[in-house]
Amino acid sequence: MASFARALNSLALLIVCAVLLFVLYWEFMRGELPGALGLLQRAALMGVGLGMLLNVRFGASESHYGVILASALFGAWVAGRQMLGYIVTAGSFGSAIFEWHFYTWGFAGFCVTAVFATALLFMEGQFFEGVRDTRPSSAAQAAGWLFVLVALAHAVSALLQCGFESCIDAPSGYEFLRK
Amino acid sequence: MTVVPFILLVLAALVATIGMRRVSLWVWFAAFAAMLFVFGQYPFDMLNIAL
Numbered sequence: 001m002a003s004f005a006r007a008l009n010s011l012a013l014l015i016v017c018a019v020l021l022f023v024l025y026w027e028f029m030r031g032e033l034p035g036a037l038g039l040l041q042r043a044a045l046m047g048v049g050l051g052m053l054l055n056v057r058f059g060a061s062e063s064h065y066g067v068i069l070a071s072a073l074f075g076a077w078v079a080g081r082q083m084l085g086y087i088v089t090a091g092s093f094g095s096a097i098f099e100w101h102f103y104t105w106g107f108a109g110f111c112v113t114a115v116f117a118t119a120l121l122f123m124e125g126q127f128f129e130g131v132r133d134t135r136p137s138s139a140a141q142a143a144g145w146l147f148v149l150v151a152l153a154h155a156v157s158a159l160l161q162c163g164f165e166s167c168i169d170a171p172s173g174y175e176f177l178r179k
Numbered sequence: 180m181t182v183v184p185f186i187l188l189v190l191a192a193l194v195a196t197i198g199m200r201r202v203s204l205w206v207w208f209a210a211f212a213a214m215l216f217v218f219g220q221y222p223f224d225m226l227n228i229a230l
Contacts, residue, residue: 036181036221043184043214050192050207058200067207074211078218131200144196151192155185166220167181 001125002060008120009055012113013143016049019109020150023102027157032094033174034102036167037082039158041106044078046151047071048113053147056140060126065117072113079107093170180220184213 026032051068082103086092094102161167163176187210195203
């Protein structure tokens with residue numbers, strides 16, 4: 001049971017990394033910078049990935065799932081706020097992929113993530129081993145470093161876009177590079 | 180200010196990868212608090228009309 005839960009967490013961590021890489025591709029290749037709320041959704045997704053990384057690296061723990069659930073609920077909250085804002089103004093932000101904008105995909109994705117984490121919490125057998133600080137497998141170590149690198153790329157992107165100020169809603173370029 | 184949660188999350192992932200689980204959880208708490216603070220700075224007036 002523990003190895004099955006760990007495999008699911010590894011797979012989910014790779015999906016999170018793929019999504020984070022995709023939005024970076026969209027930002028640099030398509031030239032569409034995220035708004036302030038979009039950046040917060042990225043940070044929430046990084047929090048989800050961190051919880052999965054902890055499960056893969058140290059074994060399953062309720063607190064690791066707490067990190068995933070809290071991050072997913074926060075991400076859904078932010079995405080919902082952005083969706084409602086555009087419903088009120090009858091507008092939209094950025095490109096649509098399969099007729100949904102990024103924030104709509106974000107809201108759906110965070111809700112699915114919360115359901116996924118809740119379902120995994122019911123697999124009680126994974127908690128019997130407890131957390132271990134032993135040397136992880138090379139695959140777990142590689143997944144961890146991949147996530148660190150992707151997270152670092154997002155942090156650099158956010159720094160270039162906003163500097164140390166609060167980000168604006170509709171950015172036109174990398175503010176930090178203009179100074 | 181928006182960049183602070185990103186920096187903290189990178190730090191949390193880094194310390195988790197090198198084996199410091201509890202430190203990673205504490206850094207995540209700080210990052211989450213920073214995310215809530217940043218989100219709290221955005222106006223919600225518009226939503227009062229919608230809801």
